[in-house]
Amino acid sequence: MKRRPSLPAIIWGSAFIVIAALSGLRQFGVLTTMTFWGVLAPLGLIVVGALGLVLSSNGDKNH
Amino acid sequence: MITIVTLILATGVGVVVSLGFPDLVIMPLAAALAVIGLGLLVIAKRAHGLGLIIPGAMLAALLAGVTITMPPTMNDSMLYRVGPTQPANVRLYGEQETMDITTMEISEDERWQIELDHAELELIIPADQNIVVEASYDNSMLTLPKGIFSGSGHASTEQIVDEVRPTLVIEIFANESQLWVSAS
DSSP: OOOOOOHHHHHHHHHHHHHHHHHHHHHTTSSOHHHHHHHHHHHHHHHHHHHHHHHHHHHHHHO | OHHHHHHHHHHHHHHHHHHHSTTOSHHHHHHHHHHHHHHHHHHTTTOOOHHHHHHHHHHHHHHHHHHHHSOOOOOGGGEEEOOSSOOOOEEEESOEEEEEOTTOOOOSOEEEEEEEESOEEEEEEOTTSEEEEEEEEEEEEEEETTEEEEEEEEEEEEEOSOTTSOEEEEEEEEESOEEEEEEO
């Protein structure tokens, strides 16, 4: 049986790449600090929400 | 195995990037974090990658902290150099600027006003002259030589090297802005 990829790993991996890209843009002055946080804060909430959904669906499968 | 290779690769990439950008603290951290992110996408087919998530989350937190406290690298069009006699009553709206006054000679007591509105300013002051920075800020973040101030309020920093010599007082009004002050 084919194993499904780990969603938490995909979510964290994608979030790390986006954070690294945003920081690079911030370093070179493309993004202001306010814009940096304006993007990062919703992104953080989305990551936490997605992880919550993944973990709760895993919990449901175990029951 | 992928975890260890990714961590070694992230360290290596971070070191190489720091050699390429010796003045930029953010870039090596960002490069290492990107490698960890890619490693997690690769490892996702086999495991949860907790061995990468934990160091990655720590690195991301460090990167966010450094990104706040360090001013961005300005290109030449963003540099605002103040000449020896140039007054500097400035209003910045939605701009990123570096104001370098290190070449300026203060010949008499002066008072400047700088207004920041949704702007970012890196102010580089000469370390060998009398300069007082007084800032009133609202929803802003100030990085002064004596500490970091955020939110709303008043903050000031005094650099008096010789009480006999004239003093430049720089009044800053910041609204939804960010200011870095450093002496050079």
